[in-house]
Amino acid sequence: MTTDPEWQWLSDLWASDSEDDAVRLRKMVNRSRFRLAVGQTGEALVLAGLGALTVVGVQRGLTGFGQLWLATCWAFAIIASALSLWNQRGMWKPLGSSTTEYLRVFREHCRRARRNVRLAIGLYIAEVIVIVAELALFHRLTGGAILALAALGVPLGAWAVATERRVRREAESAAAFEGE
């Protein structure tokens, strides 16, 4: 690539660190794959748990509030998944593309991550309204129930703030990188 002896010397020096550690690298990949599989299994188990709960509930002949509660759980789970999929459409990160293209998608990814926070907060507010209405309808609306619903907002708020900060930091870093 170059006839500059100094650069050639640096390239040779750089390449001299060529320890063949394919076996170690393969083990690293296998560890990552195992963790990935564990995560996917966990997600599947949560879904299976909700399914099992539904089956048990139906078999026991849930009536009135129980049915409504189960239907609400499923409805919001489906809405949350649909919103998440909608927000991620076309967002497959093209790691195999050029840096320029990757940065364009990364910026869009940051914008979608912010929108995801707003969607999650909107969904939480909708859930609270629906659940409060259901509880009121069945005369189960107590101070404890309202407190429990409000308490769910605390981790959500913390997550929203942390995500906003993280995404802003990442977007700033990406902009700085492009400006270098």
Next chain:
Amino acid sequence: MTSEEHFDRILREYGPALRRLASSYERNAAAREDLLQEILLAVWRALPRFRGECSEKTFVFRIAHNRAITHCFRGGCQTTDIESAAEVSDPRPTPEYEASMSQRREHLLAALHSLPVATRQILGLALEGLSRAELAEVLGITENAATVRLSRARAALKRQLDMREGAIR
């Protein structure tokens, strides 16, 4: 050749380069291992989608560098002062060791770590022997732009190395 055999060949062929690449971005040893692991997993996951639109080498380096810059955006890859970088990364400053290739590589790495991430990126690729056309292909810029950027990056690296006069030669 199965996809696993293909990946094993990629590891044999590009493993050392990917390890060097991770070290050019990340100075901290533990974070460097994490970055390398992320890169390898990304390559493994992306490999089935490789359709030969570019060379395999370009494809692997694109994935690795894109994964590495994401790592940087998330707070890794701190740019460090060249002198402090060299001090910390050299735990065995014996006279014999001073003369070794390993010591010289440490100085080169220290110089790289003192440069902005985008500069490290193009230098890392060029040090791996990528041609200007390949650099342009990985970065998504024209060959002329790659030439200009590389020229600036090399000058910046030289300035950093000169600050450690005689360390690399």
